[in-house]
Amino acid sequence: MADVKEVLRMVQEGTISMEEAEELLQSVSRLEYATLDLDRRLRTGFPEVVYAAGKTAEQLTGIFSRLMAHQDIVLATRVSAEQAQHVTKTLPGVSYVADANLLYWSARPLVPVRDGYVAVVAAGTSDWAVAQEAAWTVRCFGSEARVIADVGVAGIHRLFHRLEEIRGAAVIICIAGMEGALASVVAGLVDKPVIAVPTSVGYGANFGGVSALLTMLNSCANGVAVVNIDNGFGAGYMAGMIHRQIAGE
Structure with missing residues (x-):
């Protein structure tokens, strides 16, 4: 869940709508084909990860896009080349690691944050x-x-x-x-x-x-x-x- 004061500030400045603010303050985000868990990082220490197998390229893109709006890192596993091509073409900044069959996006450089x-x-x-x-x-x-x-x-x-x-x-x-x-x-x-x-x-x-x-x-x-x-x-x-x-x- 987003910080309440920060969300209220963005509404006051007009950078987001009331509808967008409402979603940011909820613990889930609903799509027609998925219900995304926005509180998972707070509960478990790491945000929701997407299992791509069985999803259409359009569904995966929609889920990935929505998570990018709420998380500082998004990871999808078991991604096919066809799915990856669609997602990376639609969403700039998303990286495909073909050897690992996964997609990731990070708001910050992906560097180690701890020793060892x-x-x-x-x-x-x-x-x-x-x-x-x-x-x-x-x-x-x-x-x-x-x-x-x-x-x-x-x-x-x-x-x-x-x-x-x-x-x-x-x-x-x-x-x-x-x-x-x-x-x-x-x-x-x-x-x-x-x-x-x-x-x-x-x-x-x-x-x-x-x-x-x-x-x-x-x-x-x-x-x-x-x-x-x-x-x-x-x-x-x-x-x-x-x-x-x-x-x-």
Whole structure:
């Protein structure tokens, strides 16, 4: 909800109408096809994020535009190239990150606001899109994200070459498909929380990521929490929340 005095000042100056002021002072904003949660930042620390899959390009543009009027940052995940083309053409200043399949807009430069960083550790290059979704979510949350790619257990010496950088992170996101063993290995080598992301990368018995999910859930290493299959956004969001708590915000 907007600051009441600021809204009243804008009405007095004639910069907004009474109808616009009424909407600013409400906790929701209604469109024909969506009801947007304007109070989410106050309740949870981060504003509403848009899940783009299943929405038309026009719906996504309408939602994004309305949120831009109320939030200082807007993020949409699982965005197709066609959706992104429509939104960026209609709304100047919106950026599309094709590798992560997401759109974002920020009223201020997207730079880290706290010390330290989140390490996004991906087992293989095939996990790149999920890793990028996690990394850009972390950046939108105000933290630095460092992506450490292709360090899976099939060539574990690659992981050891980057171990010092991984250990230096405040939070670690560990992304792996196939059998998903990387999260257990990393958690056994660090003293930081590990958020494990199983991916749908793998052959038939991977069962679309279920094999990696079960491996991570059954990890014998301590300090591992698991999000859903391919859910880079969920991991990035959680990492941002933890990092913010560590920073004392």
